Amino acid sequence: xxxxxxxxxxxxxxxFALLGAVVIFVFSRWWAPRTAGKIACTAVGIxxxxxxxxxxxxxxxxARQLAIHEPLWTWLSGAGPVDAKIxxxxxxxxxxxxxxxxxxxxxxxxxxxxxxxxxxxERRFFGYLNLFVFSMLTLVMADNAFFMFLGWEGVxxxxxxxxxxxxxxxxxxxxxxxxxxxxxxxxxxxxxxxLICALLVGVDYTNLVGFxxxxxxxxxxxxxxxxxxxxxxxxxxxxxxxxAGKSAQLPLQVWLxxxxxxxxxxxxxxxxxxxxxxxxxxIARFHQLFVQVPELMAxxxxxxxxxxxxxxxxxxxxxxxxxxxxxxxxxxxxxMILGLxxxxxxxxxxxxFTHAFYKALLFLAAGTVIHSLHGEQNIFNMGGLKRFLPRTxxxxxxxxxxxxxxxxxxxxxxxKDGILWSALTTQFGSVPIYLLxxxxxxxxxxxxxxxxxxxxxxxxxxxxxxxxPSSLLEWxxxxxxxxxxxxxxxxxxxxxxxxxxxxxxxxxxxxEAEARPLVHDGAKxxxxxxxxxxxxxxxxxxxxxxxxxPARRIVPEPVIAAGEIQNDTPxxxxxxxxxxxxxxxxxxxxxxxxxxxxxxxxATLANLVDNVIVDGFYELVALIVRGFHxxxxxxxxxxxxxxxxxxLFGAVAITTFALMWR
Amino acid sequence: xxxxxxxLIVATILFCLGAIGVLVRRNFLFVLxxxxxxxxxxGLAFVAASGIHGQPDGQIFFLFILPVAAAEVAIGLAxxxxxxxxxxxxxxxxxxxxxxx
Numbered sequence: 001x002x003x004x005x006x007x008x009x010x011x012x013x014x015x016f017a018l019l020g021a022v023v024i025f026v027f028s029r030w031w032a033p034r035t036a037g038k039i040a041c042t043a044v045g046i047x048x049x050x051x052x053x054x055x056x057x058x059x060x061x062x063a064r065q066l067a068i069h070e071p072l073w074t075w076l077s078g079a080g081p082v083d084a085k086i087x088x089x090x091x092x093x094x095x096x097x098x099x100x101x102x103x104x105x106x107x108x109x110x111x112x113x114x115x116x117x118x119x120x121x122e123r124r125f126f127g128y129l130n131l132f133v134f135s136m137l138t139l140v141m142a143d144n145a146f147f148m149f150l151g152w153e154g155v156x157x158x159x160x161x162x163x164x165x166x167x168x169x170x171x172x173x174x175x176x177x178x179x180x181x182x183x184x185x186x187x188x189x190x191x192x193x194x195l196i197c198a199l200l201v202g203v204d205y206t207n208l209v210g211f212x213x214x215x216x217x218x219x220x221x222x223x224x225x226x227x228x229x230x231x232x233x234x235x236x237x238x239x240x241x242x243x244a245g246k247s248a249q250l251p252l253q254v255w256l257x258x259x260x261x262x263x264x265x266x267x268x269x270x271x272x273x274x275x276x277x278x279x280x281x282x283i284a285r286f287h288q289l290f291v292q293v294p295e296l297m298a299x300x301x302x303x304x305x306x307x308x309x310x311x312x313x314x315x316x317x318x319x320x321x322x323x324x325x326x327x328x329x330x331x332x333x334x335x336m337i338l339g340l341x342x343x344x345x346x347x348x349x350x351x352x353f354t355h356a357f358y359k360a361l362l363f364l365a366a367g368t369v370i371h372s373l374h375g376e377q378n379i380f381n382m383g384g385l386k387r388f389l390p391r392t393x394x395x396x397x398x399x400x401x402x403x404x405x406x407x408x409x410x411x412x413x414x415x416k417d418g419i420l421w422s423a424l425t426t427q428f429g430s431v432p433i434y435l436l437x438x439x440x441x442x443x444x445x446x447x448x449x450x451x452x453x454x455x456x457x458x459x460x461x462x463x464x465x466x467x468x469p470s471s472l473l474e475w476x477x478x479x480x481x482x483x484x485x486x487x488x489x490x491x492x493x494x495x496x497x498x499x500x501x502x503x504x505x506x507x508x509x510x511x512e513a514e515a516r517p518l519v520h521d522g523a524k525x526x527x528x529x530x531x532x533x534x535x536x537x538x539x540x541x542x543x544x545x546x547x548x549x550p551a552r553r554i555v556p557e558p559v560i561a562a563g564e565i566q567n568d569t570p571x572x573x574x575x576x577x578x579x580x581x582x583x584x585x586x587x588x589x590x591x592x593x594x595x596x597x598x599x600x601x602x603a604t605l606a607n608l609v610d611n612v613i614v615d616g617f618y619e620l621v622a623l624i625v626r627g628f629h630x631x632x633x634x635x636x637x638x639x640x641x642x643x644x645x646x647x648l649f650g651a652v653a654i655t656t657f658a659l660m661w662r
Numbered sequence: 663x664x665x666x667x668x669x670l671i672v673a674t675i676l677f678c679l680g681a682i683g684v685l686v687r688r689n690f691l692f693v694l695x696x697x698x699x700x701x702x703x704x705g706l707a708f709v710a711a712s713g714i715h716g717q718p719d720g721q722i723f724f725l726f727i728l729p730v731a732a733a734e735v736a737i738g739l740a741x742x743x744x745x746x747x748x749x750x751x752x753x754x755x756x757x758x759x760x761x762x763x
Contacts, residue, residue, distance in 0.1 A: 640754060641686070
């Protein structure tokens with residue numbers, strides 16, 4: 001599996017995951033349920049190892065070889081611009097994503113092996129999980145946009161299947177369908193954007209540099225003589241809509257909180273670490289397009305920062321531990337998109353990198369908590385778990401600190417601060433965006449430590465006896481916790497005396513598209529970092545004040561019966577503002593009223609038109625035919641006498657006619 | 663002397679009676695008889711027309727009709743026997759319903 005020139009092949013990376021899925025689907029029915037988990041872990045483990053081999057090769061060869069391009073075969077050809085090939089292209093961007101997908105994916109597989117023990121759908125679960133890893137690896141390693149779209153749809157399908165894993169409960173099925181339909185709306189825009197790109201420059205990633213020539217065109221004939229810049233703007237907005245659908249950005253974010261209906265490892269893998277960041281990958285991959293149009297970059301940044309703010313505000317009042325984390329994911333992906341939108345592509349990807357660790361960690365730790373409490377998800381029924389789950393507590397603390405951006409020692413601090421600094425200082429950034437991002441950072445610190453304080457501190461609330469988790473539930477979490485702390489040092493900024501290794505690592509990918517901060521003042525950068533670090537600390541302190549041990553807590557608890565929290569729970573708080581945030585700014589209600597009911601109204605009207613006008617016409621035709629039929633039946637009844645009668649009438653008629661004629 | 667037109671009217675009435683008999687009768691034998699009546703009505707019309715025109719052709723034609731009628735009756739009765747043997751009835755409607763598909 002190594003080419004003659006020493007380059008490792010890259011197709012085995014997704015192939016092993018696919019092999020695992022196929023083996024599980026075909027053979028595991030004859031084996032013990034546990035075997036499926038073992039196969040799945042092995043398959044993804046080999047994928048991960050091979051990713052590391054490829055990574056070692058690419059890192060070792062440095063500037064001599066920046067990417068491995070591996071065309072395999074042609075899928076569609078000769079259809080004009082739709083010239084789709086199957087092939088892989090692993091540059092440094094794809095490599096980082098592949099490492100996260102297979103590496104974090106592998107840890108989550110190991111965790112799932114313990115978590116899903118005894119579940120009746122264990123084989124199915126691991127088959128889909130492997131299929132997901134395969135699809136996601138295809139998505140990030142494809143060498144053209146069409147092949148990427150295949151992976152894109154594959155992860156959507158696996159997401160649907162895994163959200164609905166416990167399909168016996170109808171809410172889970174509804175959540176799965178909601179996720180599928182909402183992301184599909186984004187996918188429609190995505191394929192439109194890809195088709196426009198195909199017409200402009202083709203879909204191969206190596207052609208994407210051609211966008212700067214398109215911008216110069218005074219008019220593009222294929223698009224009604226619009227100017228090149230306008231066409232690029234349209235294509236970019238379509239791609240942004242596709243990214244928003246998959247990455248749960250405004251206004252298509254409504255599916256992600258409900259997607260928490262799936263098993264917790266699925267939430268960790270698909271709805272936190274990998275699939276939902278596909279939009280980040282998409283925009284980073286098409287950065288050559290996005291940087292051509294400043295308005296497009298502004299739109300991306302705006303979507304990002306608004307979503308970050310939205311997610312943080314909603315997370316602060318949620319009562320289901322997984323929904324807190326879901327809204328937090330929405331918010332953090334908003335940060336990533338913001339980073340891309342202000343031109344700091346490498347930092348957006350860096351935030352993806354750190355977020356994958358700490359958010360997967362938070363989900364897995366939350367899963368351990370839920371597992372230990374026999375399925376309890378309401379944080380107000382937890383409390384005092386620090387004593388029962390000490391290792392999980394430490395891991396969760398590391399994750400929450402990273403999420404909150406605890407200064408200097410966590411990965412989240414460096415990645416988030418880099419984005420905020422870029423939002424302030426690059427050509428695409430502006431002060432309002434920076435301030436909103438900064439305020440969101442404060443909210444992030446509050447909600448992340450709200451979780452820590454409510455879940456792990458204080459007294460035990462309900463008579464639930466936690467049972468100790470197995471070691472396989474703990475040590476993947478510990479590894480992730482390690483990375484959640486140290487991954488940030490990969491991009492230690494110059495102002496902190498670091499080398500900004502990550503940004504240099506991505507220079508060959510983003511080249512001059514990466515917007516450099518226009519301000520090169522170490523003191524100011526330190527000041528900005530200090531401000532966000534201080535805000536994080538203030539947020540943590542505020543969370544302690546607001547949600548610390550109940551004796552000192554000043555925020556009243558929501559009035560919800562234990563374990564009764566559902567998506568459609570009526571307002572649990574006294575304050576209308578808190579209820580608004582709890583319901584996700586009523587986006588669900590709005591969409592329900594506008595789109596679902598609107599659709600039903602249109603469907604009713606269409607049904608009416610169909611029944612009365614369309615069917616009426618055809619029923620009229622049928623009536624005429626039936627009349628003729630009755631006439632024929634009169635003559636053709638099979639009785640000789642009837643035929644004789646008809647003959648007689650005919651004879652009489654002919655005779656009469658003949659006589660009259662004369 | 664009865665006018666020849668009256669004979670034609672009688673022939674018409676006879677023919678209609680025969681036709682109605684063919685149409686409405688269910689029994690094979692009666693249908694056969696009705697056909698005979700129609701034939702004889704036609705014969706009467708021929709004879710009457712012969713009288714009107716003062717030519718013998720119509721009367722000669724009636725002589726041809728007689729053996730045709732006799733042959734028809736012979737074949738008809740033979741058919742009737744066969745029908746009776748095959749279907750066990752001479753009811754034409756019933757026979758029409760038990761046709762072999």
